[in-house]
Amino acid sequence: MKYSDNEKSTILLTTYVGLDDSSGVKPLSRKEWNQFIGRLIENGQQPGIVFGNGAESDLKNMGCTPAFAERVSRLAGRGAAAASELDAYEKRGIYAVTMLNKEYPVMLRRVLKQKKPPVLFYAGELSLAKKIGIGAVGSRNVSREGIDFTRTLAERAAAENLVVYSGGARGVDSVSEMVSLEMGGGVVSYIAESLYTKIRKNTNSIADGRILLFSDVKPDAGFSAGRAMNRNKYIYASAYGTFIAESDYGKGGTWNGAMESLKYGWGNVFVYDRKDCAGNQKLIEAGGIPYTIDERRLCDVLETQAKAAKKPDPAPDAETTGFRQMTLNDLLN
Numbered sequence: 001m002k003y004s005d006n007e008k009s010t011i012l013l014t015t016y017v018g019l020d021d022s023s024g025v026k027p028l029s030r031k032e033w034n035q036f037i038g039r040l041i042e043n044g045q046q047p048g049i050v051f052g053n054g055a056e057s058d059l060k061n062m063g064c065t066p067a068f069a070e071r072v073s074r075l076a077g078r079g080a081a082a083a084s085e086l087d088a089y090e091k092r093g094i095y096a097v098t099m100l101n102k103e104y105p106v107m108l109r110r111v112l113k114q115k116k117p118p119v120l121f122y123a124g125e126l127s128l129a130k131k132i133g134i135g136a137v138g139s140r141n142v143s144r145e146g147i148d149f150t151r152t153l154a155e156r157a158a159a160e161n162l163v164v165y166s167g168g169a170r171g172v173d174s175v176s177e178m179v180s181l182e183m184g185g186g187v188v189s190y191i192a193e194s195l196y197t198k199i200r201k202n203t204n205s206i207a208d209g210r211i212l213l214f215s216d217v218k219p220d221a222g223f224s225a226g227r228a229m230n231r232n233k234y235i236y237a238s239a240y241g242t243f244i245a246e247s248d249y250g251k252g253g254t255w256n257g258a259m260e261s262l263k264y265g266w267g268n269v270f271v272y273d274r275k276d277c278a279g280n281q282k283l284i285e286a287g288g289i290p291y292t293i294d295e296r297r298l299c300d301v302l303e304t305q306a307k308a309a310k311k312p313d314p315a316p317d318a319e320t321t322g323f324r325q326m327t328l329n330d331l332l333n
Contacts, residue, residue: 135242138172232257
């Protein structure tokens with residue numbers, strides 16, 4: 001897969017691809033990357049500037065500190081090692097898509113803005129991320145009633161050609177994904193474990209083009225609780241409505257992810273209206289939309305709520321408009 005200089009810069013500056021543990025240099029954090037992008041915009045430059053002769057001097061002239069300019073230069077200087085590692089990924093069916101590529105998940109770009117991951121590693125059919133769908137999340141230790149709700153929800157989604165966005169975790173996530181695939185539907189899964197491991201478990205569905213696996217870190221990175229929490233925002237932002245089958249009260253990833261989405265408005269939060277589930281009832285009190293399975297089509301439920309909530313339109317992100325116009329014109333032509 002070919003990457004533009006701007007995309008190569010994004011990968012080199014924000015990921016650990018091709019980075020030796022003994023190098024003593026770390027990729028830019030998301031905050032540092034956004035600040036760097038802002039500085040580039042102010043100076044009419046693009047990320048590919050890091051590959052030019054005298055790049056370190058150019059960065060200093062733009063107002064970067066000597067230490068930062070040196071760090072960026074060192075990160076950008078490992079192109080050969082990164083290219084070799086990316087080639088190895090591709091042989092295993094893994095690719096990278098950057099925020100500067102037109103194929104980058106559009107809803108992440110529109111909704112998360114500066115909180116979107118600069119690079120996503122993926123395996124599967126990338127076009128699935130463009131499709132309208134629902135999020136399905138909930139407790140790992142879900143009850144039978146929660147499982148039944150999740151199964152019905154996923155069956156309806158597949159019947160209506162809605163993609164299921166989820167996180168692949170045990171419980172609600174895995175049930176929703178499994179049922180959707182069984183029914184011939186599509187799945188986009190933002191995982192918090194090794195991409196290598198998930199590929200082995202989904203070989204046939206990947207080959208059939210019915211599942212897309214995303215990771216915001218290197219494919220060989222293992223599970224981490226921090227990643228599990230962080231990927232919640234991707235699910236809520238990607239879906240036109242995320243349905244919570246079951247949540248603990250005041251704790252756990254489902255509760256925290258829902259509360260975060262309610263706080264920042266990342267997406268519509270539908271909550272299974274179970275009177276015997278304290279977590280669900282408290283999420284409804286906090287602003288979640290009560291929902292029970294009824295005769296309504298999911299598409300109608302989503303459309304009604306999207307109009308009320310004014311889901312973001314296709315307008316460019318305000319804070320990156322100038323930059324995107326400079327860098328994406330060539331990519332779109």
